[in-house]
Amino acid sequence: MNLRGLELRRIALPLVSPFRTSFGTETARDVLLVRAAGDGAEGWGECVAMSEPLYSSEHVDGAAEVIRRFLLPEVVALAKAGELTVPRLESSLERIKGHPMAKAAVLTALLDLSLRESGTSFGTYLGAVRPTVPAGVSVGIMSSIPELLDAVDGYRAQGYVRIKLKIEPGWDVDAVRAVRERFGDDLLLQVDANTAYTLADARHLARLDPFDLLLIEQPLPEDDLRGHAALARLIRTPVCLDESITSARAAADAIALGATSVVNVKPGRVGGYLEARRVHDVCAANGVPVWCGGMLETGLGRAANVALAALPNFTLPGDTSASDRYFARDITEPFVLDDAGHVALPTGPGLGVTPDLDYLTEITTATEWLPLS
Ligand code: OSB
Ligand code: MG
Secondary structure, eight states: OOOOEEEEEEEEEEEEEEEEETTEEEEEEEEEEEEEEOSSOEEEEEEOOOSSTTSSSOOHHHHHHHIIIIIHHHHHHHHHTTOOOHHHHHHHGGGSOSOHHHHHHHHHHHHHHHHHHHTOBHHHHHTOOOSEEEBEEEEOOOSSHHHHHHHHHHHHHHTOSEEEEEOBTTBSHHHHHHHHHHHOTTSOEEEEOTTOOOGGGHHHHGGGGGGOOSOEEOOSOTTOHHHHHHHHHHOSSOEEESTTOOSHHHHHHHHHHTSOSEEEEOHHHHTSHHHHHHHHHHHHHTTOOEEEOOSSOOHHHHHHHHHHTTSTTBOSOBSOOOGGGTOSSOSSSOOOOOTTSEEEOOOSSBTSOOOOHHHHHHHEEEEEEEEOO
């Protein structure tokens, strides 16, 4: 891999509608993109950090600072030694603590560059076993139940095969009951609390038991594995961890403790696609099914997620929705649902999608060139 430098590009991509979770409301996606410039070819990595540290401790400004100040020198050192490969860089970055989303963005840009150079797709590289993956959709907290039912109805009409409702105290049992009553028992339904509850809410959360949910995602704080294990013994709905799963080791620990019986795999949260594959592998070895989470990715991040979701132990539909779930216009060719409610893996080299540079220029708020020498 012959790398000339990294370009950081910040874009502001409007959302089709506000997306409300227990931690906040987004109206536009503030995204940091990393472009790895080679000789001719280029690779792209999307940093999934959000503007504010409300989902996890990272945020966009912080990620940009970590990349320019601490990750770039590791890239430069390996390049100077003629040893720049993605696995080598991943190990070098271990000495920098934390910042998995910043690391994932850099590693993904370099992986895309090297796969484009070798003519290999992300899916082939990661070990995909299917050409398409089933698409679920994450439905934000709404201001009323009728508004929620309309939104779910619309997504079902579009073909989504699984619905995930965002929940928080005050927007949980009634919302789930209303959706179950309206759409029936066959609807694949799950909920995501983004850490909004405590173990003292166990009896309340047990009121979700009659609704046959696929899972409840991250009810308790990120560092509360014991709490999740205790909760899992008090409710029937399977507990699925998202925020807590920061590495393959964290996944193994959570499984051993009985804190999670399903795992949401998000590459940005675990430091990239190599670690995401290890999370997949450790879960598979323990008989724990996984699914691919999302962070409102543009087509670039979505392409890589869809490829990952085609690995064998991704047996539940992911938050791998079509581009128009979030964006009227994506920065790449859009991901669309097929008749079966699936999205297709790109087949071209690397991510297999290309950003539209004119549109990118239009929505760019800042760029920064970080040369290797
Ligand atoms: O917890 O899964 C989450 C979006 C932003 C941050 C965290 C989460 C989410 C989602 C939407 O639920 C996932 C998506 O459709 O990209
Ligand atoms: Mg989640």
